[in-house]
Amino acid sequence: MPQYFIDPKTLPSKEIAPGTQIRVAYGDKIMLSFVEIQPGSLVPMHSHPHEQGGVCLEGSFEFTIGGETRIVRKGEGWMIPGGVVHSARGLDGEAYVLDIFYPHREEYK
Numbered sequence: 001m002p003q004y005f006i007d008p009k010t011l012p013s014k015e016i017a018p019g020t021q022i023r024v025a026y027g028d029k030i031m032l033s034f035v036e037i038q039p040g041s042l043v044p045m046h047s048h049p050h051e052q053g054g055v056c057l058e059g060s061f062e063f064t065i066g067g068e069t070r071i072v073r074k075g076e077g078w079m080i081p082g083g084v085v086h087s088a089r090g091l092d093g094e095a096y097v098l099d100i101f102y103p104h105r106e107e108y109k
Helices: none
Strands: 013-017 020-026 031-037 042-046 051-058 060-065 068-073 077-080 086-090 095-102
Touching: 013 042, 060 077, 060 095
Parallel strands: none
Antiparallel strands: 013 020, 020 031, 031 095, 042 086, 051 077, 051 095, 060 068, 060 086
């Protein structure tokens, strides 16, 4: 039976960078990544072939995409085409983010 509803707290947690945890859910074609960014944490500059979109659900963090840096706040979102370099840095408080990827990122399974 398909799972239609997701409680992120019940998903396994994985540290992708010091101070940054993800909890991942998979659909047939898309992947949801619930991300907790702790103050001062850094997700280093990287790129991947996957398209990535997201929204900041709580708090704020610094996001650099393709050489442009902004403070992203609750309710704001982003779209990153595959292959574009990006990084994230935690600010004073914790941030909680939803990232959506297509296709799945196999390294997170």
